[in-house]
Amino acid sequence: MNAPSQTHAGWIAAVANSRDEGAFASLFDFYAPRLEAWLMRAGVDAGAAEEICQDVMTTLWRKAHLYDAAKSTPATWLYRIARNRRIDLARRNRVVVLEPDDSAFDIPDENVADPDASVDAHDRDVVLREAMTQLPEEQLALVRLAFFESLSHSAIAERTGLPLGTVKSRIRLAFSRLRRALESAGVKSVL
Numbered sequence: 001m002n003a004p005s006q007t008h009a010g011w012i013a014a015v016a017n018s019r020d021e022g023a024f025a026s027l028f029d030f031y032a033p034r035l036e037a038w039l040m041r042a043g044v045d046a047g048a049a050e051e052i053c054q055d056v057m058t059t060l061w062r063k064a065h066l067y068d069a070a071k072s073t074p075a076t077w078l079y080r081i082a083r084n085r086r087i088d089l090a091r092r093n094r095v096v097v098l099e100p101d102d103s104a105f106d107i108p109d110e111n112v113a114d115p116d117a118s119v120d121a122h123d124r125d126v127v128l129r130e131a132m133t134q135l136p137e138e139q140l141a142l143v144r145l146a147f148f149e150s151l152s153h154s155a156i157a158e159r160t161g162l163p164l165g166t167v168k169s170r171i172r173l174a175f176s177r178l179r180r181a182l183e184s185a186g187v188k189s190v191l
Helices: 002-018 021-039 046-066 074-092 117-133 136-145 153-160 166-186
Strands: none
Touching: 002 021, 002 046, 002 074, 021 046, 046 074, 074 117, 117 166, 136 153, 136 166, 153 166
């Protein structure tokens, strides 16, 4: 399986070479919400974040041929364009721009972690928390003991007085429900 940055670089090449609308739509669907969220975390209001994001994606469509995979990943290239548009907008509106070393403007470092990992983790966390509220109490209690108290299945069986097989079955059922909830929400599962 290709790494996301390789797939995304291929989509950019398809946009650059043949104006592939499907590849562009895939890039837009993937990056637009992440760029908007990143800009809003940097203090940009929602309307301006959407405007900047649209500008970044328009730049991608018009200037995909300028992308150089040897110099950066697709995420770094797009986040850098967004950062520059944010600074341009602030200058145009005579707003004080935060210093580039401010952590709000950190461009995720692909060498350290997937640049979208924090957004994916947040999405997963929201869906997972909601899904946990839907678990039957007997499953939820065991999941809490296993993960929040780091108890082994044997220790949970001892503490609750349940047979070890019952503990394992309930935890497995809970995981199955949580995994289905993540998948139905389109969030990559870690379970």
